[in-house]
Amino acid sequence: MISVAEALARVLALGAPLAPEEIDLDQGLGRVLAAPAVAQLDQPPFDTSSMDGYAVGAAATGDSLQVIGESAAGARFSGVLSAGEAVRIFTGAPLPAGALRVVPQEDVLRDGDHIAITEDQSSLFVRTAGDDFRAGDTHFPRRPLRPADLGLLAAMNVPRLSVHRRARVAIIPGGDELVPPGGRPGPDQIIASGDLAIAAMVERAGAIALRQPIVPDHVDAIRAAFTAAADADVVVTIGGASVGDHDLIAPTARAMGAVIDFHRIALQPGKPLMAGTLGHQVFIGLPGNPVSAQICTLLFILPLLDVLRGLPGAAPKTARVRLAADLPANGKRQHYMRATLTDEGALPVRSQESNLQSLMALADGVIIRPIGAGPAKCGEMVDYIAF
Incomplete structure (x- = not known):
């Protein structure tokens, strides 16, 4: 043996x-990429605001600025910001030309079409273009795709995937x-x-x-x-x-x-x-x-x-757990003992007979007993595979 x-x-x-095939992105959950996915654009594609507030140039606390327009997500301000001016801006909106930072709305007082900066924070509150990824960047995880991967691939504008x-x-x-x-x-x-x-x-x-x-x-x-x-x-x-x-x-x-x-x-x-x-x-x-x-x-x-499916083949992952009962010495075959996890540790089920399916359904995993292992005491650490 x-x-x-x-x-x-x-x-x-x-x-x-196995050979690769192409699938739609929305069918990719749990599949394994056969080739790297390549981003088709920068993300963000432009400098954006991370706060609701006012886009300004080289303004400071106490300055009074004229509000000359508005920039919203999907509807940017098309003009150019000059000294003494501000643009009302919302989270995710493009930063206007001439703006250097965003002052959060709670740090200003507004009176008509003018604002006064009441507090000057150190953060710029600007998400720079390409901060997440750049066009040409790749994503090639060596594991089944997760929901977060699909979100990333969608943002990368990758509608089709090459998977095994x-x-x-x-x-x-x-x-x-x-x-x-x-x-x-x-x-x-x-x-x-x-x-x-x-x-x-x-x-x-x-x-x-x-x-x-x-x-x-x-x-x-x-x-x-x-x-x-x-x-x-x-x-x-x-x-x-x-x-x-x-x-x-x-x-x-x-x-x-x-x-x-x-x-x-x-x-x-x-x-x-x-x-x-x-x-x-x-x-x-x-x-x-x-x-x-x-x-x-x-x-x-x-x-x-x-x-x-294109992944490295490996033995199931093991964890080290504490025994919740004494175990006798093992024999000439590596033994995988069904066990439940309790507050005290891994507790072997009442019988290890291989026909007892009720105990297989009860078990949370298996304790691994190496060939020739000596007796093990309650509280000792053993290798364990979770189901």
């Missing part, structure tokens, strides 16, 4: 950024024991649930989840499911990834030309994970237990999807 770190490195090496295409992820649940939600399970059957959870994780990561029908444990049915998923960038199977007589995913995939890079890792839960390629596709075989499948998706598939 290989380590979690080696398995992740091998999975990431299977992927590459969203990965298409085919999700194939397998097993004679499965029936879909809403179905009537037979005496030896259960409701399929892992595919829905994995699809939700994939969609939240910015990819397109393509849920396939449940595939029975039959070679011809498995082959047909792989063929139906030929347009996907990533093929994810759930179940049938172990080495029992009914675990047919690996031999069927190999018979169709798949190259399996590894099969089984030192991970709890999720030991029977496999990964490789199937033609142009990345192929991931997840364990059938729903908790194992979700942990493997967190650790391997989500970082792979980052690579496909």
Whole structure:
């Protein structure tokens, strides 16, 4: 069995950024730029006032000035300001020619068309042209675009974006024991649930989840499911990834030309994970237990999807948290223990069995227990991944 770190490195090496496509700016939330966006203008495009007040030249406290006009946002004063004159100005309005600063309206007394400056502050209250960005400046964050990015790109007058295409992820649940939600399970059957959870994780990561029908444990049915998923960038199977007589995913995939890079890792839960390629596709075989499948998706598939959308692939971010209970020594597999966050710290759920979905839904994240870690006492610091 290989380590979690080696398995992740091998999975990431299977992927590459997907080809770029152009989209409208309003569709850009959560997408990743494939090329820098270039500002088409200066912002602000001209010197503007940051206050409501009066634009003046070289005036000082006590000076009396004649108000000769007004400058508002979208309607500038077209004349030239001379000595002894002022222009009524509003926030965001262009600074008139000849003006050097703005005196806030609370610092003047107005009498008809004249003002007297009562207080002289040190600030000019002027936003200079290009103070935010200049034409030709670029924006190229190496992360999914946020609302603030879209606002900036709009101000830069960039109506279209070059972004990496969203990965298409085919999700194939397998097993004679499965029936879909809403179905009537037979005496030896259960409701399929892992595919829905994995699809939700994939969609939240910015990819397109393509849920396939449940595939029975039959070679011809498995082959047909792989063929139906030929347009996907990533093929994810759930179940049938172990080495029992009914675990047919690996031999069927190999018979169709798949190259399996590894099969089984030192991970709890999720030991029977496999990964490789199937033609142009990345192929991931997840364990059938729903908790194992979700942990493997967190650790391997989500970082792979980052690579496909043009980001650096990396392990999920960890934080250091305090343990809220004693833990025994760990064994020969790196253990990801479901836990809730309490005022005292991270508290492991009552059982770490990989079939208990109620405890997966209860958990806020997982505590990472390295291979061979000794007992840990309540209050010790441990690595933790938040969901």
